[in-house]
Amino acid sequence: MEERSLHPSICPYCSVGCGFYIELEKGRPVGIRYMPEHPVNEGALCPKGNAALEILTHPERLTHPLRKSEKGWEKLSWNEALDTLAEKIREVRGKAGPEALAFLGSAKCSNEENYLLQKIARMLGTNNVDNCARLCHASTITGLGKTLGAGAMTNPLSDLAHSECIFVVGSNFAENHPPVARRVLQAKDRGASLIVADPRLTPSAWLSDLTLRLRPGTDIALINGLMQVILAEGLEDRVFIRKRTVGIEGLEKALKKYTPKTVSRITGVPAGDIIKAARTFAKAETASVVYSMGITQHVSGTDNVTACADLALLCGHLGKKGAGILPLRGQNNVQGACDMGVLAEFFPGYVKTDRAGNQEWLKKAWGLEKLPEKKGLVATEMVDAVFGGSLKFAYIMGRDPVNSTPNASKLKKALDSLDFLVVQDIFLTDSAKHADLVLPAAAWAEKEGSFTSTERRIQWVERTLVSPGDAKPDLEILIELANRLGLDATYKEAGDVLAEIARTVPAYGGLSKERLKEGCGLIWPCPDALHPGTPILHTESFSTPNGLASFVPVEFLEPAEPPDSDYPFLLITGRTGLHYNAGSMSRRSEALLCREPELYVELNPADAEALALEAGTIIVIETRRGRTEAKARLTQRVDRGVLFMPFHFPGTNLLTADALDRESKIPGFKGSACRIWRR
Amino acid sequence: MTKAVYVNLSHCIACKACELACEREYGEARVRVEVVLNGAGGGVGVPVSCRQCETPFCALACPENALGREVDGLKFDSGLCSDCGLCVLACPFGAIELKKAGGGSGTSFLNLSGTVVRCELCPGKETPVCVATCPAGALVYTDCESFGKNIRRGKGKKCLKPSPAPL
Numbered sequence: 013m014e015e016r017s018l019h020p021s022i023c024p025y026c027s028v029g030c031g032f033y034i035e036l037e038k039g040r041p042v043g044i045r046y047m048p049e050h051p052v053n054e055g056a057l058c059p060k061g062n063a064a065l066e067i068l069t070h071p072e073r074l075t076h077p078l079r080k081s082e083k084g085w086e087k088l089s090w091n092e093a094l095d096t097l098a099e100k101i102r103e104v105r106g107k108a109g110p111e112a113l114a115f116l117g118s119a120k121c122s123n124e125e126n127y128l129l130q131k132i133a134r135m136l137g138t139n140n141v142d143n144c145a146r147l148c149h150a151s152t153i154t155g156l157g158k159t160l161g162a163g164a165m166t167n168p169l170s171d172l173a174h175s176e177c178i179f180v181v182g183s184n185f186a187e188n189h190p191p192v193a194r195r196v197l198q199a200k201d202r203g204a205s206l207i208v209a210d211p212r213l214t215p216s217a218w219l220s221d222l223t224l225r226l227r228p229g230t231d232i233a234l235i236n237g238l239m240q241v242i243l244a245e246g247l248e249d250r251v252f253i254r255k256r257t258v259g260i261e262g263l264e265k266a267l268k269k270y271t272p273k274t275v276s277r278i279t280g281v282p283a284g285d286i287i288k289a290a291r292t293f294a295k296a297e298t299a300s301v302v303y304s305m306g307i308t309q310h311v312s313g314t315d316n317v318t319a320c321a322d323l324a325l326l327c328g329h330l331g332k333k334g335a336g337i338l339p340l341r342g343q344n345n346v347q348g349a350c351d352m353g354v355l356a357e358f359f360p361g362y363v364k365t366d367r368a369g370n371q372e373w374l375k376k377a378w379g380l381e382k383l384p385e386k387k388g389l390v391a392t393e394m395v396d397a398v399f400g401g402s403l404k405f406a407y408i409m410g411r412d413p414v415n416s417t418p419n420a421s422k423l424k425k426a427l428d429s430l431d432f433l434v435v436q437d438i439f440l441t442d443s444a445k446h447a448d449l450v451l452p453a454a455a456w457a458e459k460e461g462s463f464t465s466t467e468r469r470i471q472w473v474e475r476t477l478v479s480p481g482d483a484k485p486d487l488e489i490l491i492e493l494a495n496r497l498g499l500d501a502t503y504k505e506a507g508d509v510l511a512e513i514a515r516t517v518p519a520y521g522g523l524s525k526e527r528l529k530e531g532c533g534l535i536w537p538c539p540d541a542l543h544p545g546t547p548i549l550h551t552e553s554f555s556t557p558n559g560l561a562s563f564v565p566v567e568f569l570e571p572a573e574p575p576d577s578d579y580p581f582l583l584i585t586g587r588t589g590l591h592y593n594a595g596s597m598s599r600r601s602e603a604l605l606c607r608e609p610e611l612y613v614e615l616n617p618a619d620a621e622a623l624a625l626e627a628g629t630i631i632v633i634e635t636r637r638g639r640t641e642a643k644a645r646l647t648q649r650v651d652r653g654v655l656f657m658p659f660h661f662p663g664t665n666l667l668t669a670d671a672l673d674r675e676s677k678i679p680g681f682k683g684s685a686c687r688i689w690r691r
Numbered sequence: 692m693t694k695a696v697y698v699n700l701s702h703c704i705a706c707k708a709c710e711l712a713c714e715r716e717y718g719e720a721r722v723r724v725e726v727v728l729n730g731a732g733g734g735v736g737v738p739v740s741c742r743q744c745e746t747p748f749c750a751l752a753c754p755e756n757a758l759g760r761e762v763d764g765l766k767f768d769s770g771l772c773s774d775c776g777l778c779v780l781a782c783p784f785g786a787i788e789l790k791k792a793g794g795g796s797g798t799s800f801l802n803l804s805g806t807v808v809r810c811e812l813c814p815g816k817e818t819p820v821c822v823a824t825c826p827a828g829a830l831v832y833t834d835c836e837s838f839g840k841n842i843r844r845g846k847g848k849k850c851l852k853p854s855p856a857p858l
Contacts, residue, residue: 044715046823056826062711186704190826193704197827203849213732215704589706603711648732
């Protein structure tokens with residue numbers, strides 16, 4: 013028997029935070045062993061998790077710092093690379109001021125790395141810091157923030173098994189967060205009802221007891237309609253509303269016009285189904301609202317999320333086991349990156365950057381005289397700032413905006429217009445190709461640090477392997493850069509940074525490397541060293557100044573870019589089970605790629621017939637921003653007039669719209685008017 | 692009773708984690724998820740692998756004795772195989788595919804290069820990897836009696852109201 017050892021780890025793909033063991037032989041990852049004792053996934057792993065090791069040993073891993081020159085990419089030593097970078101930062105800052113710098117953190121990097129990145133940015137004098145949450149759940153922070161006081165999932169995933177009714181809107185959990193299906197099915201085995209509202213009939217909808225196929229972008233009308241029925245039939249939780257909320261009067265008034273008949277006309281959902289869904293949700297002893305990017309990625313993203321919160325509040329489905337709001341976040345550490353303040357409007361722990369006096373605490377903690385006082389540019393605003401000439405330098409850590417940002421052609425032009433772009437990643441991504449300097453980073457299992465999952469569970473990942481070539485953990489790179497910039501980063505290891513986070517972010521106050529390494533992590537808020545963590549939020553009071561939640565009525569507005577005679581189809585985008593986000597990892601994973609090898613577009617067979625298109629035809633899809641080609645899949649999954657494309661392949665985001673939600677600045681990815689023809 | 696991998700079809704989300712797990716362990720997948728759609732946008736995933744029959748119909752049907760049951764499992768002699776496909780027809784679970792050499796991953800079974808590629812329930816592991824990895828809990832490793840009993844109990848539990856909290 014050869015020498016094999018098992019090392020616990022956490023999946024690097026989505027935000028569920030599944031545990032498994034990496035099997036090593038002579039320092040090489042040779043297998044995966046499941047971890048049935050893990051409280052989140054009970055050993056299970058989705059296809060991506062099963063293929064996670066393929067990334068580590070991929071031949072295209074970056075192994076040396078690279079500089080772009082006329083002769084192509086030139087290898088550099090770390091000293092040369094970091095000296096160049098520090099020099100460039102000093103130069104731009106000296107000439108154009110700190111506001112000319114931008115730092116993009118990574119929802120794939122650890123809390124410690126993200127914390128240090130934003131600290132460097134702010135010590136240099138800018139709040140131009142952001143992470144990819146801007147593209148996926150920025151509207152969760154704003155929408156749940158103004159209603160419940162905290163923009164995070166209220167209950168752990170395992171709680172779903174204890175819901176009597178689960179209302180899923182704009183989330184294809186069966187493909188995008190498969191272990192969530194386990195909990196949903198456990199609830200159904202206990203007799204729970206599952207209601208799935210989605211324009212597309214996804215594998216999640218296959219599991220449902222009631223499917224509400226709404227027209228894309230009409231979520232607010234639907235949810236308002238549910239609440240109108242609940243109020244009209246007196247099914248609301250009067251005691252909960254009286255004791256724990258404010259603002260019901262405004263909501264009642266605003267909802268009057270959302271009768272089932274009106275809502276049915278707007279959404280296309282039969283009135284009877286609206287009434288049935290409303291009754292099932294309201295009458296359940298415990299019910300949960302699950303949503304994801306089908307809710308958040310709209311120009312009405314904040315309002316969509318707010319409507320979800322109103323619905324749960326109306327029925328008192330919050331603050332107890334089996335009852336809550338569960339926004340399923342995207343990446344393995346997107347929650348953590350936000351918690352760490354890698355957001356233009358928040359310091360660590362969601363302290364608003366532009367509120368007078370808010371800097372004092374952080375100045376003290378960091379031993380500084382000065383901190384930037386105004387809100388920085390969010391990722392989606394940075395593009396225009398480049399064209400306006402005010403933004404000259406960008407540092408992108410573990411992120412591929414070329415494939416993940418809407419209106420990608422415009423973004424590429426912006427990247428090329430920068431004075432200097434540095435990209436730190438594990439592969440030469442499509443974004444890295446635009447960089448002046450590329451820094452090779454360690455992948456997840458090659459470094460240590462903490463990661464916060466969608467259910468606010470902070471877990472420690474151990475360093476199990478060595479990185480290929482000269483690739484280094486992001487934290488080491490940032491520490492060395494900080495020291496070159498004279499920012500005095502004295503951390504010896506990730507545990508030291510976590511200790512500083514614990515002193516700075518109250519919800520993380522009780523964390524230490526040692527505590528996290530004991531078990532399967534802790535769920536924030538965990539304010540002190542003896543605190544066991546807080547799996548369920550809002551049990552006694554909400555995270556608002558007066559402890560009460562607020563009803564905030566929201567109105568349905570017609571989608572920003574409705575189809576017209578020039579662009580008669582509506583394109584929606586989303587994910588598939590076998591790929592992940594911008595695809596820089598999953599498209600390099602042979603086991604995943606062979607099962608889902610190329611970009612496709614789903615269209616209804618009736619539409620295909622009208623245009624004489626067959627299954628497999630390569631069709632051209634064009635919006636006001638760009639065009640791309642994809643293979644046609646004819647399916648009843650999408651309704652007539654609607655097209656669906658996954659965004660894991662280059663091309664999709666050349667089409668999507670970059671109009672922003674006014675509060676959260678999330679782009680309205682879902683809903684671009686388009687036209688199609690045979691290539 | 693022999694244990695085998697059973698499927699709760701109402702739970703399969705067609706994610707193909709089982710295929711990927713099996714492929715990682717054995718180089719080619721011995722389970723395959725067939726996605727069946729109903730033409731109205733609904734669908735179901737059907738994971739299929741060898742059901743470990745005590746009396747394998749596939750072997751009984753083989754006119755050339757190319758396929759036979761021996762003490763340590765099914766044996767296949769490609770030299771005798773006439774490519775007639777009766778084993779495919781005989782398997783009540785649709786678990787057999789005839790495959791040319793190097794034909795990629797499939798359901799299970801007969802590789803015409805001369806090997807039986809079939810689920811052997813992951814010898815040496817407590818639970819087959821397809822079952823351990825199934826995110827939806829759709830695959831179950833058990834004997835058929837227990838599987839039936841679990842279905843009965845599951846249906847019963849659905850009818851039960853949750854017991855009231857103790858005062």
